[in-house]
Amino acid sequence: MSGQKSAREFAAQMSMRQGRWRLYVALMNTTEQWPEHRFGRSIPTFTDRTNALSVLGFEPVPGAEWTWTEDSEIPDDPASPVVLIAAIRVRSWSGVSA
Template sequence: MNTLPAQMSNSGGTWHLFVPLMNASVWPAHDWARSAPAPTVAERERALNDLGYESAPGHHWIWTEDSEIYDDPTSSVRLIATVLIAPRVLGGAS
């Protein structure tokens, strides 16, 4: 199974999920028009499904934090969620 990462972050007040694809000028993405609360796992999975993906079996969302301004401990924190995904299989084996 080919997997790739999906990421979700909040910068500028809204949550943004995207799938970074190599050699693509536009990445599949989904936005939530709210700053809080963070999208639930179910909302994230629905968004991935709408984009044609699903979480890879056995993989779960992992959260990390980063600074808005590199190496500045007084900087605002940016939360980033990541999960490995795979293309969604429609139907099944016959």
């Protein structure tokens, strides 16, 4: 082993709230505030999402792909509006202690 500390991996998620997409990195088992980026009203492109992750100090794990999940705004209500959630595995850049 080279002695370098490997980057920690996290789940980044993107969802829409109040008509705007937001991207956040879930820092589980910590009291730290989750890094977050809010986009405008247009749907963020792949490049937009990658750039936002970079600004937050993260990058997609090599080979990771965005996955999309459909959820309900109101659990167990089949008439509830749909909520789309995108997720990808990310790792912190070297030097980021997230």
